[in-house]
Amino acid sequence: MPDLSDVIEELCLANRILSHEGVIDAFGHVSVRHPGDPNRYLLSRSRSPLLVEPDDILEFKLDSDPVKRIGVRLYAERVIHGCIYQARSDVMAVCHHHAPAVMPFCISGKPIVPVFHVGAAIGEQTPFWDQADEFGDTNLLVVKPEEGQSLARALGRHSVVLMRRHGATVIGASLKELVSRSIFLCQNAEYQMRAYLLGAPTPLRPGEIKLAGAINLMPTAAERTWEYWTARLKASGGWPPPAKAAGEPEVKPAAVSGEKKKRP
Amino acid sequence: MPDLSDVIEELCLANRILSHEGVIDAFGHVSVRHPGDPNRYLLSRSRSPLLVEPDDILEFKLDSDPVKRIGVRLYAERVIHGCIYQARSDVMAVCHHHAPAVMPFCISGKPIVPVFHVGAAIGEQTPFWDQADEFGDTNLLVVKPEEGQSLARALGRHSVVLMRRHGATVIGASLKELVSRSIFLCQNAEYQMRAYLLGAPTPLRPGEIKLAGAINLMPTAAERTWEYWTARLKASGGWPPPAKAAGEPEVKPAAVSGEKKKRP
């Protein structure tokens, strides 16, 4: 089992990379399944992902109740995470966002399809989920367990689900795969949209999607992207998170169970 | 009643956030109703909102005459603010701008409609006002009381009014609501415009607009956006405003009535 504090740090880094690369803005959230307990997941308290620090990370049960109640605000839509972890034992990380590149598709109802080799990371299909089909008029937030379950059913065995008039939810077999797929989804959507200015975009051939979908998993690709996105985040001043002043009281001393390494 | 100097500081922060987030450029302005006197409002002297400091804030009567004349240039279009505060007692803050995302709509005459849940903050309708309808050929600036009154009538009970060949004016029940709505209007307009590349955009259903319009007011949303936009502004070096050097003479010692806390 990986060290819990390392996973928490990687989760913070994933939050900030996805913000800095323009996938997430004030809203959106990123979670990871607990490395020591598949029936738990880790997610920040309600805070913009660009600002998430290790002390913001809380532990949740798969019904999306926090393991410990400590009086901080929680993301209203955390059932998205819990319901997907319940439905898909292979999923280790989840991101929900309203990226500018995907919104025109969510609004027009046109599917995003892989149009270049790196975009194959999104898989053959990106199913659409329209909350109104099952729940009628809502505020479009996914807050009830049955809404989260419905979304998880729409996701099915795929890696991305588009949400009508709302955004997208992306899953990964690891945090790094999730970050790559989320960024590549946006690149693919942006290029696909711009290609409509020139004529009908040509998607990858089905065989190409299968083969190119694995590029993301090649060590040369995975190491290169993570180093690159981290370096860009650091250059912007966004990493590491601000150090806690000595003697500062612990806001939430036991919000995540398991051994936490002290930060020096 | 909130402390006046806190309101002034929040107004400066609102000016700078709206500039930094790309709603406002060299032009545009942001005001707030005086917290202690509903017949007064606070607005900067003529200066780009990115640069507004507490000492720039002046107090105006609802006829848009400054309470004290102190020999600084004033925004030519301040009647926009005064006339809306007169017509709408529920309005506590006003922003006028020419955001790049809304201009294509102001030019083509196509209405902006809410196309995603966050965009519901703009309300069901964004009426259009064409200055030429009532006033014929003008320089398109809203400078006469009757022009401001005409604009306020076009705004009616709505939250946004689009101005043909000019820009937009947005109102809020508070400065924070105003800032959120102004930014969400731009996001909505940008996504709606891009959706035309893919086909006819699907707007929210009427029931969804009503329900999703309140997301903006949820504490989890309001706290998250304000912290996020402030953090981004700070990271850019745009906040806090430059400290005044010790011994620097007061430019306008009594431009705003009421008790002002000294800045340390």
Added chain:
Amino acid sequence: MPDLSDVIEELCLANRILSHEGVIDAFGHVSVRHPGDPNRYLLSRSRSPLLVEPDDILEFKLDSDPVKRIGVRLYAERVIHGCIYQARSDVMAVCHHHAPAVMPFCISGKPIVPVFHVGAAIGEQTPFWDQADEFGDTNLLVVKPEEGQSLARALGRHSVVLMRRHGATVIGASLKELVSRSIFLCQNAEYQMRAYLLGAPTPLRPGEIKLAGAINLMPTAAERTWEYWTARLKASGGWPPPAKAAGEPEVKPAAVSGEKKKRP
């Protein structure tokens, strides 16, 4: 007559503002008529405008020969400036550029027309000049006197001339007017282009163009934009230009005639 060194400093600032605001990139150039001699103009040696410093500024005769030959590279296209100063005694400043916002118009041959009040600064018409009409196949650079004269004729009494497959040239009655008009041209072009996504853009009415064209000259507008663009340039580290190290030899001790104040 304004102090020559102040004019040179303002010219450097204009070069850098136009680069920083995205009008000019590696190419493009900005000149001003000599404040003490209408038969001379000031222009940098061949260098990207973002980097231009006072010591780069040279003095040219209206035939675009340098007053003193000092062995530095010159802009190949300086006849654009000389020929316009010859043809138009009212012109005090000239900018030639390939701004991304205007290029789609230069390529498609569609005219840029004022579509919002600030855009009225470009005037009613932006004539097109196609070098091939008179000169057949060239490398499209304007380097011969007859090419510059042809361009000046196409400009006529207007403020902007578009150059097919090349870029644009803008004039001003002062450096500040030039800078504003160049930036507003780009904003207008960008909004006009995006408006085509929504339907036919509605240009300003002829009477509006006349009236709104003067906004640029209002002191509230001119002071606000100049302070804003300068502040943005400074925040980027682009102003002031790097100080010359003590004892550093003068590269071109007498390239501009007239009294130059020493920089402290």
Added chain:
Amino acid sequence: MPDLSDVIEELCLANRILSHEGVIDAFGHVSVRHPGDPNRYLLSRSRSPLLVEPDDILEFKLDSDPVKRIGVRLYAERVIHGCIYQARSDVMAVCHHHAPAVMPFCISGKPIVPVFHVGAAIGEQTPFWDQADEFGDTNLLVVKPEEGQSLARALGRHSVVLMRRHGATVIGASLKELVSRSIFLCQNAEYQMRAYLLGAPTPLRPGEIKLAGAINLMPTAAERTWEYWTARLKASGGWPPPAKAAGEPEVKPAAVSGEKKKRP
């Protein structure tokens, strides 16, 4: 023969400029032919070009095997470089990338043609290569010698080859020519794409392409662009690369043959 360490430094600078100017992102790579041995080329180990440092540069034979095996990851697609150097003795530098501006063309299959004078640097034609034509379903990476050779054949005597659903490969007679052409290709593609919003873009006339294609080689242009792009990279903190700490062990003491000057 130019000093090897100077060539390596210029190669690092070219890598970083192309990243900073938005041609290359996490992926993409840039090589130069060995200045002392036309049967060798220099290319970084597998790393995002924005981060490439002199110690990352390795020497390869034209079959794309490294001259010395030192246990670092290599770019999977380095045969692109080797096969082009084999096929084209006039080529001194190669760049492969997936620039956002070219992707809509690679996806729609519409050719990029020179639409403004600076864009003439790409030449009259940008041939298309579709890996599937010869190799059927692949992951679209160019990793086998026969794939690289097929791409080199498609490039032919041209300067740019577009790769269906993948990206582009650009060549130069020098590193500086390569950098300019790669950036100008992106500008040309972006303007061409936007021109479709306004109507059919007018490409340069054949005679103009020939004449304007040489602008890139004018000393005034070449010096100006290199100084400009380098200054922008420096201002971003991206140059020079981080200095190696004293006493830090050499990672790969002899990865490039020939005399290397010590960095001070």
